[in-house]
């Protein structure tokens with residue numbers, strides 16, 4: 001069958017996937033010259049009407065080739081005119097593996113169209129005998145990951161210099177779903193840190209301009225895991241790593257901030273272990289000039305309350321919190337003791353001090369109120 005009749009129409013209640021048509025060309029140009037599309041895809045720059053015309057012709061040839069890539073135009077299911085709102089493509093790689101590509105016209109965004117389109121295209125691929133759909137994106141494209149996340153894709157890896165972005169080597173993300181996956185739901189939670197207000201401190205998400213408050217850490221090197229304290233130079237990547245972890249359900253990160261000025265004072269995290277459902281591990285540090293006023297304790301108390309608040313009341317509903325301190329680190333241990341944490345074990349010679357001697361680790365636990 002020739003193009004466009006060869007293109008199967010796919011639809012659910014939200015999106016309809018159909019063959020591209022010459023009438024889509026002006027809107028394809030609008031999409032491909034939109035700054036968000038240029039930022040996150042490899043669309044050619046500059047992009048003019050002739051580029052779109054050649055593109056629609058190439059799509060027809062791909063469909064007519066037995067092993068070619070498969071492209072659909074996306075429209076809203078309830079739009080009788082079938083106005084072009086974006087595109088999605090399935091690129092077979094052999095052995096039943098394919099990669100997915102997608103992008104929306106600015107008018108199509110914010111309507112969950114792509115979540116529907118991705119489910120439809122992936123299900124179509126599996127119905128053709130495909131076994132795996134692979135998603136790749138530039139590192140930091142959370143809007144793209146959110147769509148794949150909602151469709152049950154597993155985030156597998158962030159790789160340095162994975163993608164050729166118009167001649168620049170860019171860090172990339174890769175995830176996938178196989179036949180055993182469930183396109184209807186995410187495989188892990190996506191944590192968004194809620195704003196929690198106390199008297200003197202506030203817990204809130206980190207913002208890009210918090211770089212202004214970053215101070216070099218001055219604690220002994222063995223107190224914190226390497227790379228866990230940012231410098232102004234590493235801050236952008238440090239924040240991105242935290243957002244990555246939250247989007248994969250691995251941790252919740254807040255900035256501890258001054259309640260009056262909103263100035264960032266340090267980091268507070270609860271990390272999650274998959275095999276210990278209901279359990280979280282606390283970690284924190286204050287920038288040096290913010291220490292000594294009891295603000296870390298006040299901020300940690302807010303996080304503890306949120307951790308033990310049942311999920312039906314908006315909390316995490318955890319059953320216990322864990323923490324680890326170095327035996328040399330009295331301020332941190334005192335903070336935990338004041339919050340009611342109990343030391344349950346001590347690990348001898350846990351890590352090396354800079355002078356080559358060893359420090360012990362102290363392990364702490366706090367159970368949810370009402371449990372023993």
Ligand SMILES: CC(C)(COP(=O)(O)OP(=O)(O)OC[C@H]1O[C@@H](n2cnc3c(N)ncnc32)[C@H](O)[C@@H]1OP(=O)(O)O)[C@@H](O)C(=O)NCCC(=O)NCCS
Nearest residue numbers: 036037040102103104109110111112114137142143144146
């Ligand atoms: C990626 C893209 C298709 C996503 O479609 P979208 O319409 O913007 O997505 P929606 O607005 O429907 O949002 C879907 C979800 O993602 C969330 N989201 C959107 N942008 C986000 C961001 N930057 N960070 C986190 N979540 C985000 C929305 O809040 C929504 O969540 P919800 O389901 O809980 O309501 C669209 O942004 C786009 O065309 N981007 C440019 C091209 C591109 O990046 N393509 C992918 C290349 S890999």
